[in-house]
Amino acid sequence: MNRAEVERLRAATPGCASVIHFNHAGASLPSQATLDAILEQLQREALGGPMEAADQTIQARARTAAAKLLNSVPEAIAFASSGSAAWGMAFNALGPWQAGDRILIGRHEWGGNLACIAQAVGAGAQLEVIPCDEAGAVSVTALQQMIDPKVKLIALTWLPANSGLINPAEAIGAVAREHGIAYFIDAGQALGQLPCDVQALNCDVLKGAGRKFLRGPRGTALLYIRPGFMQRLKPTQLDVLSAPWDGDGFALRGDARRFETSEVSVALLAGLANALEECNGLGLAQIRQRIDSLSRDLRERLMTIPGLTLHNLGPADHQSGLIAFTLKGWDSVELKQRLAQGGVNIGANGVAYTPLDMQARGLESIARIALSYLNTEEEIEVLLGSLRELAGVGGD
Structure with missing residues (x-):
């Protein structure tokens, strides 16, 4: 992705003119076309009636674009x-859980997923953490040694929210498929940042939010269910869409929409459809290359700031666009707020987001930079200058 292409994309994104945004892992900046798609649908609803303006082609576009992704x-x-809602619905549909059922997770599992799993543990299931390898990633070798007939689920957070780690999702999927074990992937930070091929991943369930690197609207998310796995999942909540009346009773749909309800924001789906189509048009290979190039350079330069400590996991040559750090003398939330006063957005995570990993590493909170292909070298210079100033250090 060359500079001219980046500038074109930035010009089509209103937020780039008003803020320096490094919080794409929280929520990214939508394009004007995505905003227009949402507003145009809302206008149609206001003028012609919300139900009457519920164009089914919008959902079809979004679903087709998501499938291509x-x-x-x-x-x-x-x-x-x-x-989180998507993952929870799929997890709850995998039950009922029995005493002795084993659930294997990585140490980096998202806190919201752990909250759902806690209910299964309350029913007698056993939650077990797969050991990490020397780089801090989930160990495939250790996983293989943990497999037995009682393992009912392997759950993986592919890209943790509190580090640049990229877990070996494909290798873990090969183990799950070999043993016929259900495999759930939380791809919240991966979608829109890395190529994501569910056939290669061998996953049964995968979820991700629209608002992050996909640059879609808040209040949208994707849930993939492997077609051959669909019949194993029995949703706990149904309505006339997910289980329509067939003349004799209410029958579950045979597709993934068994997890949807008849009430939906068509406007938000219109925005998501546009964001997905934009992502597909750019291609994940060049998106990944751009983010990787920016983040590698930034990590190296951050290490030169006295008092700044990086808290990333995984090999240095294979990390995501998330950079976790702490700055001596600064609370992470206060640091985020101080940078925001200067027009620079970053994120800050506490223990609740990734409790097992944060506790294992003795971290109470981290500040987080999350890069997008929209970011520029000039924005990085501003960020570094601000951090040096807050660290009490002069310029280069």
């Missing part, structure tokens, strides 16, 4: 209000 089929895609 994941190398799947539209029938395998459901939409939800958040990634």
Whole structure:
């Protein structure tokens, strides 16, 4: 992705003119075309009636674009209000849980997923953490040694929220498939940042939010269900869309929309459809290359700031666009707020987001830079200058 292409994309993104945004892992900046798609649908609803303006082609566009992104089929895609809601619906549909059922997770599992799993543990299931390898990633070798007939689920957060780690999702999927074990991937930070091929990943369920690197609107999320796995999942909440009346009773749909309800924001799906199509048009290979180039350079330069400590995991040559750090003398939330006063957005995470990993590493909080292909070298210079100033250091 050359500079001219980056400038074109930035010019089509209103937020780039008003803020320096390094919080794409929290929520990214939408394009004007995405905003227009949402507003135009709302206008149609206001003028012609919300129900009457519910154009089914919008949902079809979004589903087709999501399927292309994941190398799947539209029938395998459901939409939800958040990634956590999507994961929770799929997890709860995998039950009922029995005493002795084993659930294997990585140490980096998202806190919201752990909250859902806690209910299964309350029913007698056993939650076990797969050991990490020397780089801090989930160890595939250790996982293989933990497999037995009682393992009912392997759950992986692919890209943790509190580090630049990229877990070996494909290798873990090969283990799960070999043993016929259900495999759930939380791809919240991966979608829109890395190529994501569900066929290669061998996952049964995958979820991700629309608002992050996909640059879609808040209140949207994707849920992929492998077609051959669909019948194993029995949703706990149904309505006339997910289980329509067939003349004799209410029958579950045979596609992923068994996890949807009849009430949906068509306007938000219009925005998501546009964001997905933009992402597909750019291609994940060049998106990944751009983010990787920016983040490698930034990590190296951050290490030169006295008092700044990086808290990333994984090999230095294979990390995501998330950079976790702390700055001596600064609380992470206060640091985020101080930078925001100067027009620079970053993120800050506490223990609740990734409790097992944060506790294992003795971290109470981290500040987080999350890069997008929209970011520029000039913005990075401003960020570094601000951090040096807050660290009490002069310029280069």
